[in-house]
Amino acid sequence: MHVAIIGGASTIGTTVAYTLSGLAPRLDVSLVDINDGAAWAHGTDIEHASYHFAHAPGADEGHDSETAGSVRSATPEEIAELDPDLLIFNAAAPQPDDATDPSAREAELERNRSIVEDVAESLRPLDPTPLLVVTNPIDRLVYDFYSLLGWPRRYFLGYSLSETARIADGIADLVDAHRTDVYCPTMGEHGEHMIPVFSRARVDGEPIDVTDAERAELMAYVRDIPFEIAEERGVDETSRWVTSAGVSRVVRTMAAAADDSSVDGTGVEADGGDWTFCLSTPLDGEYGLEDVALGVPVDLDADGVAAIHEWDLDDAEAAELERAAESVQADL
Numbered sequence: 001m002h003v004a005i006i007g008g009a010s011t012i013g014t015t016v017a018y019t020l021s022g023l024a025p026r027l028d029v030s031l032v033d034i035n036d037g038a039a040w041a042h043g044t045d046i047e048h049a050s051y052h053f054a055h056a057p058g059a060d061e062g063h064d065s066e067t068a069g070s071v072r073s074a075t076p077e078e079i080a081e082l083d084p085d086l087l088i089f090n091a092a093a094p095q096p097d098d099a100t101d102p103s104a105r106e107a108e109l110e111r112n113r114s115i116v117e118d119v120a121e122s123l124r125p126l127d128p129t130p131l132l133v134v135t136n137p138i139d140r141l142v143y144d145f146y147s148l149l150g151w152p153r154r155y156f157l158g159y160s161l162s163e164t165a166r167i168a169d170g171i172a173d174l175v176d177a178h179r180t181d182v183y184c185p186t187m188g189e190h191g192e193h194m195i196p197v198f199s200r201a202r203v204d205g206e207p208i209d210v211t212d213a214e215r216a217e218l219m220a221y222v223r224d225i226p227f228e229i230a231e232e233r234g235v236d237e238t239s240r241w242v243t244s245a246g247v248s249r250v251v252r253t254m255a256a257a258a259d260d261s262s263v264d265g266t267g268v269e270a271d272g273g274d275w276t277f278c279l280s281t282p283l284d285g286e287y288g289l290e291d292v293a294l295g296v297p298v299d300l301d302a303d304g305v306a307a308i309h310e311w312d313l314d315d316a317e318a319a320e321l322e323r324a325a326e327s328v329q330a331d332l
């Protein structure tokens, strides 16, 4: 499988490439960036890193010379020749130094929209290819790409899984559990209108009771923590670690579906049905919504979204989802 990361010299793009080279060494990765020197330098450095991944005790056999993939660089003009199986869109305009509050994602819209238009032009010669948007604001940009390229909507995905990891941490503190035993999916917008689906939250597989006050506290934690991190590290250092782990999880899920001949078009549910994850994708009637992209529970296959689940939401969650749709639609 060949993954092309557009904006491949970015903080997130390089961290995704490094993470994949350790955890999914069979993949071929291309770092596609207008800054071709930086893309080449990161690609070369990561290829050197793969030498140590291959020789450490317990190294996966995917690192051996028969199966190992590569990390290369390319310019945006070369995308069509790369013939990728999966595109990750991570290109962005530089952030202002004060972009450290929750309005920062939406403030990126106009700056990044013109990059989306340029990149969509360079993708036009490709056959429909799954495209995972990481650049903010993801829901609006997923829908922009979908409108500009006109490929079937299953090819368009937006990454918002970091929130699931953050809320697991918040709930783990609340109930004195380990974060890896906690599951609470988040739907809606990647931003102010993010919706933790408490009605499906589980700790050790069991439902949990969360009071209104605790919900509000958890929401505030998930909303603010990436910006507290950016404030301490600088806006060039967004939440690269959780984001690259989550993006790699999506890529590895799609690669597993591509490799698994038992996947018959119904897709794979991430880590089994109890841990289904939510990604942003254009809606066409699901949850009573259309002409908008929002985070919803999906099954994935090698071509993107194989199925969208329509969960029974409680009244508050359903009302929040409508508010999220209105917020995104106002900008489309």
Ligand SMILES: NC(=O)C1=CN([C@@H]2O[C@H](COP(=O)(O)OP(=O)(O)OC[C@H]3O[C@@H](n4cnc5c(N)ncnc54)[C@H](O)[C@@H]3O)[C@@H](O)[C@H]2O)C=CC1
Pocket (backbone or CB within 6 Å): 006, 007, 008, 009, 010, 011, 012, 013, 032, 033, 034, 035, 076, 090, 091, 092, 093, 094, 095, 105, 108, 112, 115, 118, 119, 133, 134, 135, 136, 137, 138, 159, 160, 161, 162, 190, 235, 236, 237, 238, 239, 240, 243
């Ligand atoms: N969805 C999520 O959970 C997260 C999203 N983000 C978003 O990811 C985006 C990228 O963030 P960083 O990695 O910090 O960016 P960065 O500022 O480190 O890098 C952006 C890269 O895009 C490249 N670029 C600009 N125009 C291009 C074009 N037309 N074609 C190819 N490359 C181009 C630049 O040369 C640069 O290498 C931002 O919008 C940020 O808000 C960041 C963290 C988490």
Ligand SMILES: O=C([O-])CC(=O)C(=O)O
Pocket (backbone or CB within 6 Å): 104, 105, 136, 162, 163, 226, 238, 239, 243
């Ligand atoms: O806005 C940012 O830079 C980071 C972001 O989306 C996240 O970490 O969830």
